[in-house]
Amino acid sequence: MSAVFDELTWRGLVASSTDEAALIEHLEAGPVTFYVGFDPTAPSLHMGNLVQLMVARAMQRAGHRPLILVGGSTGLIGDPKATGERVLNSKETVAGWVERIQQQVAKFVDFTGPAAAQVVNNLDWTESLSVLDFLRDIGKHFPVNRMLAREVVKARLEDGISYTEFSYVLLQSLDFLELNRSYGCTLQFGGSDQWGNITAGVELLRRSDGTHVHALATPLLTKADGTKFGKTESGTVWLDPEMTSPYAFHQFFLNAEDAKVVEYLKVFSERPRDEIDELARQTVEAPHRRAAQRALADDITALVHSPAERDAAVAAAAALFGRSDLAELAEPTLASLVHELQAPDLQVGAELPPVVDVLEASGVVASKSAARRAIAEGGAYLNNVRLADPEARLGDDDLLHGRYVITRRGKRTVGAVALVRATRGEDDHWEPS
């Protein structure tokens, strides 16, 4: 049995595949060129895409060659979703996102050595393709009756689906055909929601060129209650540090449920099997220690961001959730914590602002009304001290090292502000009297 297929199976990354025996044999026969695609539907990839990147890494470690496709053309069309028609993004927007995502995926694969990865863009072979060639060479292989039978399409027949989205599957299938012809690509994988698009490509290759290729799909990660994994209160967990801070990213994984943490660990940590088994055992015996959660959060943060960012996130959490008095933290520690929390500067005059303004500015609440509400509910904190009075103003005592304030809503939502005295020109450090 192929070692890499065995590993993917053990890690729970194989939801479905084409002929398994043939695929294993193919992987054993020598280096396989494989591809996985990402459509630019946002300026950054998210945690869900990371599953595919982990598979690509495992495959490359085993000596296979990755082609990472960023969908410059498919992103212009839109993959049909069961929930309804997408809004088209402008060509300029999509092109900008393609560039950002190309840079983002680069850190996950190795571009050197015999199994060097390559990043490709499907706009390169579709932009100048004529409609007539497309309809004759590709469209001829797609029976509409079979297209209509696909799950997503069926789900949309009531509410309607545009011809644009209906045609998406042809474009993705064309990608596989093109990559097979130009790069010798013989395997495509993706999320299980892509299975229909992926197998359509396999079939196109067979019908058009008489070539037999392979496919693999990863399962959709879920939470214990069956809902999708990867959303937080503030939305999607992005890989871009500007969109989801390394601290928030680390916290997201640290808060994984006991019932699911081992499953996530297998996917997102590259630790060997015996270490993961040991962490699984600890989760059963001492769940409150959350050893598996810590390993998961640490590993994935180091990979997506950096070991330094991981250490900063761990240190920040220790300061915020530990028993240490924030006022006793040394200035450099506090400054890096404030940086980690992406604290904005808050301009203040001679008089210090009301606490509701500080809560709002720090980003832990969406509005002053929400700030008042949080205080009334007993869920708002300044420097780890619960606030009681919604009308209170900030006092000099509340400033850590003369300028920082750490805010918190509930147990986990933490923010900070750095006060800046607007009236002084040159002073960048204001001393409390």
Add this chain to the structure above:
RNA sequence: GGCAGGUUGCCCGAGUGGCCAAAGGGAGCAGACUGUAAAUCUGCCGGCAUCGCCUACGUUGGUUCGAACCCAACACCUGCCA
């Protein structure tokens, strides 16, 4: 192009002239309990200068003391017919 139906807060969905910032459900947030879990219970859930004011029920205009609710035009969606 014609006819019919539809467009409500993050999502679904009630609401047919004042008692509507708008029922109910979902999602989300907070508190309690905990392990910065899960489950459960309770409260909250447009904004602000919070006994009040502002913005909001596709858009614009009108009727009215008063409109999410009535009228007109327009836009978009769905279905049927051409």
